Structure formats: structure tokens, C-alpha cells
Amino acid sequence: MDWGYIQNVLPLYGKAAWLTLRTGAAGILLAAIVGLLCAAASHWRVPVLRRITSAYVEISRNTPLLIQLFFIYYGLPKIGIRTRPEACGILGLAFLGGGYMAEAFRSGIEAVDRIQEESALSLGLTRLQTFLHVILPQAAAISAPAFMANVVFLMKETSVFSAVSLMDLMFTAKDQIGLYYRTAENLFLLVGAYLLILLPLSMLGSVWERRLRYAGFGT
Amino acid sequence: MKNIRNLTAIVTVFVLVLSLLTIASADSAFRTLDEIKSSGTIRIGVFSDKNPFGYVDEYGEYQGYDVFFARRIGEDLGVTVEFVSTEAANRVEYLETGKVDIILANFTVTPERAEKVDFALPYMNVALGVVSPDSRVISDLSELTAEDQVIVISGTTAEDYLIKNNPEIKLQKYDTYANAKNALENGNAAAWANDNTEVIAYALQNEGYTVGIPSLGSQDTIAPAVTKGNETLLNWINDEIKALASEQFFHKDYEATLVDTYGLDYEESLVLEGGGLTE
Numbered sequence: 001m002d003w004g005y006i007q008n009v010l011p012l013y014g015k016a017a018w019l020t021l022r023t024g025a026a027g028i029l030l031a032a033i034v035g036l037l038c039a040a041a042s043h044w045r046v047p048v049l050r051r052i053t054s055a056y057v058e059i060s061r062n063t064p065l066l067i068q069l070f071f072i073y074y075g076l077p078k079i080g081i082r083t084r085p086e087a088c089g090i091l092g093l094a095f096l097g098g099g100y101m102a103e104a105f106r107s108g109i110e111a112v113d114r115i116q117e118e119s120a121l122s123l124g125l126t127r128l129q130t131f132l133h134v135i136l137p138q139a140a141a142i143s144a145p146a147f148m149a150n151v152v153f154l155m156k157e158t159s160v161f162s163a164v165s166l167m168d169l170m171f172t173a174k175d176q177i178g179l180y181y182r183t184a185e186n187l188f189l190l191v192g193a194y195l196l197i198l199l200p201l202s203m204l205g206s207v208w209e210r211r212l213r214y215a216g217f218g219t
Numbered sequence: 220m221k222n223i224r225n226l227t228a229i230v231t232v233f234v235l236v237l238s239l240l241t242i243a244s245a246d247s248a249f250r251t252l253d254e255i256k257s258s259g260t261i262r263i264g265v266f267s268d269k270n271p272f273g274y275v276d277e278y279g280e281y282q283g284y285d286v287f288f289a290r291r292i293g294e295d296l297g298v299t300v301e302f303v304s305t306e307a308a309n310r311v312e313y314l315e316t317g318k319v320d321i322i323l324a325n326f327t328v329t330p331e332r333a334e335k336v337d338f339a340l341p342y343m344n345v346a347l348g349v350v351s352p353d354s355r356v357i358s359d360l361s362e363l364t365a366e367d368q369v370i371v372i373s374g375t376t377a378e379d380y381l382i383k384n385n386p387e388i389k390l391q392k393y394d395t396y397a398n399a400k401n402a403l404e405n406g407n408a409a410a411w412a413n414d415n416t417e418v419i420a421y422a423l424q425n426e427g428y429t430v431g432i433p434s435l436g437s438q439d440t441i442a443p444a445v446t447k448g449n450e451t452l453l454n455w456i457n458d459e460i461k462a463l464a465s466e467q468f469f470h471k472d473y474e475a476t477l478v479d480t481y482g483l484d485y486e487e488s489l490v491l492e493g494g495g496l497t498e
Contacts, residue, residue, distance in 0.1 A: 074401045075396070175378075175392060
């Protein structure tokens with residue numbers, strides 16, 4: 001283990017960690033929005049949208065992120081749509097994550113008893129009010145563990161970004177090993193950096209899950 | 220409390236793995252010549268996406284200049300060749316971990332690499348080159364503006380050269396040849412820097428591209444590599460390369476694999492017979 005070398009490459013890993021965090025966070029945020037919209041569409045049984053949503057969920061969950069990134073980065077420019085590597089990474093993550101998030105939210109929404117919705121409607125709440133104030137808070141509590149699992153999963157998926165020339169943590173390590181053959185040092189930094197990002201994330205997740213555990217009326 | 224206990228466990232495992240890693244990296248596992256012969260197969264690391272040096276053809280067979288030589292090695296050793304596909308960045312690791320016995324993947328000899336692996340006698344000459352689209356041919360690195368990016372493949376001599384000599388140039392790195400070529404076609408960068416053999420082949424095979432810089436940096440050579448310390452195998456390869464000079468084997472190799480791409484013009488400048496020792 002050459003500590004001098006580790007000190008030299010540390011800034012590179014800092015940059016890579018920042019890229020991983022930045023693209024990961026943006027992708028996850030978009031994925032959550034997409035997932036929520038999809039879950040709402042299937043809850044309200046919006047005629048055509050419901051079909052499109054379920055097709056999208058199946059496609060996004062049953063194709064690897066690597067293939068989705070290839071499609072966006074190498075395929076779309078052939079028909080004139082060019083994305084920058086970072087945007088491509090975020091879009092890919094949002095596409096993949098959207099499907100997973102939709103399923104997480106849908107399972108939460110379906111777990112809320114129908115009587116809740118019926119009671120809210122009979123009390124004079126509109127459908128939107130019912131969804132926002134009655135169903136969603138309970139569904140969120142039920143979905144929280146699945147949601148957090150998805151967040152950690154999506155964060156880890158950033159490790160295939162090397163395919164679109166993004167210098168994320170994984171590619172930085174690979175590149176350094178290829179250039180200077182310091183395998184042990186770079187694997188150490190790689191695992192360390194991922195743990196540093198993911199451990200607090202999953203701990204935060206479990207604290208948050210416990211906070212949200214108030215659902216379950218009417219069951 | 221439970222969280223803290225979990226954390227301690229994770230850190231302990233991490234440190235354990237780490238110490239294993241350090242021990243493992245000191246111990247290199249290679250197979251001697253006799254072990255290879257008695258096993259009946261030799262594992263040779265080649266490229267699968269670097270036409271015409273090492274690639275998989277439409278029938279799923281490995282082909283190319285490096286592969287032609289690899290097959291001959293198998294023949295003369297009396298063993299079957301098992302091809303292992305490599306990427307540029309993991310060629311040294313494949314040898315260090317004993318995944319392959321020989322790397323024959325257009326491996327340029329450099330002092331840094333020679334510290335990690337043992338190179339046999341060279342069988343080809345190479346320099347760096349830069350290819351760019353006809354719409355804007357880059358004939359000198361100074362023509363690149365601050366916004367321009369140059370494609371390189373991670374773990375190649377081109378990447379190393381540009382980092383050391385032109386740190387101001389923005390590099391766009393890819394892990395495979397296939398991705399790098401695709402990115403150049405899509406216009407993601409101003410140019411692509413790589414071995415000149417590779418970029419010349421690219422410009423000849425793809426219309427609309429010109430090698431504006433045919434030779435950059437120093438003239439180098441390409442040689443087979445074995446795991447550090449594997450002397451029996453290294454000596455055998457060296458003897459083999461010397462012996463093959465009498466039948467001008469690498470000229471035959473060129474005429475079988477490279478002539479379609481380069482024509483006969485590059486034969487004398489690229490091919491090295493007998494490790495170039497007689498010249």
C-alpha cells in the first residue's frame with residue numbers, strides 16, 4: 001500500500017464521488033417524480049395512460065441500465081438526438097428508477113384499505129384531496145422501505161456510467177489501475193468511497209422509516 | 220446502538236478484505252512452461268474489438284494479427300489456445316492474477332509496464348496517431364480549442380502520453396474500442412488519439428475521417444507479455460520469435476491479416492522479425 005500515491009489521487013476520487021452523488025441524486029429525484037406520476041395514473045385508472053404506464057414499468061424494470069444508457073448515448077444520436085454524458089447518465093437512472101419507484105408507490109397505495117378512500121369521498125373530499133391527504137401519507141409510510149432500497153440500488157447502479165465516458169468512482173478506479181497498475185490502492189479507495197456514500201444513506205433511510213411508521217388505520 | 224454495532228462489523232470486514240488484498244497482491248500466480256504443456260491448453264489474452272489486430276469475426280472466431288501469432292504459439296507448443304477477451308485497462312491485471320498466460324493484445328512496451336510484467340521480444344512497431352473528421356481535420360494538437368475534447372481509451376499509451384505531455388487537453392475516456400469508435404462517429408469529440416496503426420485502420424475503413432497527426436510521441440514497439448518472473452515461458456517465446464524470423468513469419472502474418480486494411484505500403488515500417496535484433 002503506497003500512501004503517497006493514495007494522497008495524490010485523492011482529489012480525483014473526490015471529483016468522482018461528487019459526480020456520483022450529483023448524477024445519482026438528480027436521477028433518483030427524477031425517478032421518484034416519474035414513479036409517483038405512474039402510480040397515480042394506475043391508481044386513478046386513467047384510460048390510455050394506464051396502459052402506457054404499465055408498459056413503461058415492464059420495459060424499464062426488465063432491461064439493464066447499461067443497455068438503456070447505450071440506447072440514449074449511442075443510439076439516439078443516429079436519429080439526431082444528442083445528449084451530454086452527464087445528462088445521459090441522469091436520464092438513464094431516471095428511466096430505470098422510474099419503473100422501480102412506480103412499483104414501490106403502487107404497492108403502498110394498494111395497501112391502503114379501500115374503506116379509507118370511500119370514507120374520505122363520502123365526507124365530501126375531492127378525489128385529489130383524498131389522494132393527497134388520506135391515501136398518500138399512509139402509502140408513503142408503507143412504501144418507505146421499498147423506496148429507500150431503491151435509492152441505495154440506484155446509487156449503486158451509477159457504477160456502469162463508464163460506458164458513456166462519465167468519470168464516476170468505478171471508472172476512475174479502473175482508469176487509474178490501467179494507467180499506473182496500483183490495484184490494491186485503487187480498490188481500497190473505491191470500496192471506501194462507496195461505503196462513505198452508501199452507509200450514511202442506508203442509515204438515514206432506516207431512521208426515516210421508523211419515523212414514518214404511523215400508518216395502518218382501518219386495517 | 221444497533222447501528223453502531225453494525226458499523227463496527229462493516230468496518231472490520233472492510234479491513235479484513237483490505238489486508239487480504241495486500242497479501243494477495245504480493246503473490247503472483249503464474250503457470251510455468253511445463254505446467255502449460257501438461258495441462259494441454261494455453262490461455263492467451265487478446266482484444267475482441269480491435270480490428271484488424273484482435274477481433275471476433277462474423278462467425279464468432281477470433282481473428283487478427285495478434286491472434287494469428289497466438290495460434291502459431293499454440294501450434295508450436297502442442298497445446299490448444301483458449302482466447303480470453305481483454306480490455307486495454309486490465310491487461311496487466313490479467314497477467315498478475317494469472318487469468319491468462321500471455322497477453323497478445325497490441326501491448327506497447329513502456330518502462331512503467333515493464334515494472335509490472337515481463338515483455339518478450341517485440342513483433343511490431345507503433346507510434347501514436349490522431350484521427351479526426353474531414354469536416355475539421357486536426358493536424359496539430361495546438362489546433363484544439365478549450366472546448367474540444369479528445370477521445371482516448373482508458374489504460375492506453377495515448378491516454379498516458381496526453382496526461383503527461385498535454386495536460387491542458389480535455390480527455391473523453393472510454394473503456395472499449397467499440398464505444399470509442401461509436402462516440403467518434405456520433406461527433407461527441409473533436410478527435411480520437413490512439414496507436415497510429417489503429418487510427419490509420421479506422422480512417423481507411425470509415426469514409427469521412429483523416430489521420431491528421433500520423434505520428435505523435437516516440438516510436439515504440441509491441442510485444443507479448445507474461446506474468447513477472449515467468450522465465451520459462453518468457454524464454455520460450457523469445458526463442459520462438461527468433462526462430463520464426465527464418466521463415467519471415469510476421470510478414471506472412473501481415474499479408475494474412477493486415478494487408479486488406481493497410482495495403483503493402485506499411486508492411487516494412489510495421490513488421491518486426493526476430494525481435495528486430497538483426498537490424
